[in-house]
Amino acid sequence: MFLKRKKELIDFDFCVEKNVLGAVKDFSRKISSKFIVLDEKEGSYRVILKKHSKIYTYDFTLMRGKNFNEDLYLRDFTINMLALNVLGRNNPVIDSFHSAGDIKRKLIRTANQDVLRQDPLRILRGFSFMINYGFKIDRNTQKSFIRYKKLLKKVSGERINEELFKIFNNCYSYDAVKRMEELRIIDEIIPQISRTRNVYQGGFHHLDVWRHSLETLREFEMLYRKYIVHKKEILNYLNEPLAEGRTRTQIIKLACLLHDIGKPIAKNKKGNRTIFHTHEKIGMNLAENIAKKIKLSLREKDVLKKLIFWHLRPGYLADQAPPTKRAIYHFFRDTQEEGVSVILLSLSDWRATRGPLTNMVKRKRHERIMLKLIDHYFEEKKKKPLPKLLDGYDVMKKFNLKPSVLIGEILKKIKEEQVLGKVKTKKDAYTVAKKVIKEASHD
Numbered sequence: 001m002f003l004k005r006k007k008e009l010i011d012f013d014f015c016v017e018k019n020v021l022g023a024v025k026d027f028s029r030k031i032s033s034k035f036i037v038l039d040e041k042e043g044s045y046r047v048i049l050k051k052h053s054k055i056y057t058y059d060f061t062l063m064r065g066k067n068f069n070e071d072l073y074l075r076d077f078t079i080n081m082l083a084l085n086v087l088g089r090n091n092p093v094i095d096s097f098h099s100a101g102d103i104k105r106k107l108i109r110t111a112n113q114d115v116l117r118q119d120p121l122r123i124l125r126g127f128s129f130m131i132n133y134g135f136k137i138d139r140n141t142q143k144s145f146i147r148y149k150k151l152l153k154k155v156s157g158e159r160i161n162e163e164l165f166k167i168f169n170n171c172y173s174y175d176a177v178k179r180m181e182e183l184r185i186i187d188e189i190i191p192q193i194s195r196t197r198n199v200y201q202g203g204f205h206h207l208d209v210w211r212h213s214l215e216t217l218r219e220f221e222m223l224y225r226k227y228i229v230h231k232k233e234i235l236n237y238l239n240e241p242l243a244e245g246r247t248r249t250q251i252i253k254l255a256c257l258l259h260d261i262g263k264p265i266a267k268n269k270k271g272n273r274t275i276f277h278t279h280e281k282i283g284m285n286l287a288e289n290i291a292k293k294i295k296l297s298l299r300e301k302d303v304l305k306k307l308i309f310w311h312l313r314p315g316y317l318a319d320q321a322p323p324t325k326r327a328i329y330h331f332f333r334d335t336q337e338e339g340v341s342v343i344l345l346s347l348s349d350w351r352a353t354r355g356p357l358t359n360m361v362k363r364k365r366h367e368r369i370m371l372k373l374i375d376h377y378f379e380e381k382k383k384k385p386l387p388k389l390l391d392g393y394d395v396m397k398k399f400n401l402k403p404s405v406l407i408g409e410i411l412k413k414i415k416e417e418q419v420l421g422k423v424k425t426k427k428d429a430y431t432v433a434k435k436v437i438k439e440a441s442h443d
Contacts (some may be wrong), residue, residue: 077108079099082099093357121159136191161295204353209260217256220252258287258290280311284305316368
């Protein structure tokens with residue numbers, strides 16, 4: 001109401017002075033809905049109403065403190081300390097903590113710093129409000145964030161990722177992450193980040209590992225705002241949910257921050273060159289632990305690991321200039337559904353690399369090839385699947401083979417040659433199978 005935003009209200013919070021359960025029962029009966037217990041000890045209940053394909057939630061909580069103002073005082077920020085008196089006629093708005101003024105000034109401020117100690121997640125929530133409403137965080141509140149940031153380690157992974165992904169949901173999330181970095185709050189969520197600071201990367205880079213990772217996030221969001229938003233196919237792909245309420249875009253943003261997480265361990269010297277051999281594999285393993293800690297879903301974890309493991313591959317592909325059809329086939333065969341995500345990460349990674357040794361001719365060629373590969377991916381998706389020429393039983397019968405890993409390798413090779421237009425008949429397929437069997441016998 002104070003922000004003058006047109007938004008349908010579907011979530012309501014009620015503070016009840018006494019007999020909260022009685023109020024919940026009466027209300028749920030009145031609207032013919034059921035209620036669930038959120039926290040019986042704290043007197044917290046939820047009534048859920050399904051109406052016109054929408055879900056409305058009504059949360060009822062027993063008043064905390066001696067009076068209503070004391071209850072409001074226990075909320076996170078002043079902007080959330082506004083209330084409406086449902087019985088009020090002339091002046092229904094309750095504003096005891098200058099909330100309206102803070103909303104007008106676009107200021108996130110705690111009235112009671114102790115609420116951060118009681119629930120440290122409110123620190124992350126502050127950055128979520130900051131980025132999603134275009135507000136700024138009060139200086140004293142920032143100092144309180146620093147004072148209580150260590151307590152974030154005690155917050156469950158599920159709650160951490162809920163707020164983190166609210167931040168990633170904004171197309172300017174870099175600004176919030178940058179502020180979290182300046183206050184060293186990001187380290188409390190992902191401790192592995194601290195090791196990437198001040199890790200020099202050689203002449204191709206102008207930033208250390210961590211600042212480069214931050215810059216990669218910034219470049220991805222710039223790419224998203226300037227290019228991707230105009231490409232319907234890419235947008236639909238990125239908006240695919242990987243978990244309830246979370247999309248592929250948000251996981252790519254996390255991958256931007258973590259794609260070089262393995263470099264501090266992999267760092268080595270080869271003559272005058274700084275090298276990071278196998279950092280993508282080390283990073284993938286570190287990402288497994290990070291994903292478990294912040295409770296990503298199995299699919300989100302799998303996508304994150306693939307992005308980190310394959311993020312160098314598009315660069316190798318572009319080095320061929322132009323890449324062969326077989327190389328392109330191998331890339332999408334290996335990266336599967338995440339091929340486009342890997343390419344977008346690679347584009348952002350390369351754009352964030354601007355050291356004195358950077359070759360701008362090579363950079364432009366890389367971008368040109370990568371954008372063509374994205375088009376190729378969506379063109380191939382529209383094509384009808386090629387007919388299966390042989391199955392495993394056909395191969396075993398023809399060559400008198402038993403079930404083994406070799407059968408799978410034969411079928412994989414036949415499919416590859418078929419996609420490349422080199423196999424069109426069963427006879428062609430059997431010729432390929434014979435060749436694979438012959439090569440395997442020599443091994």
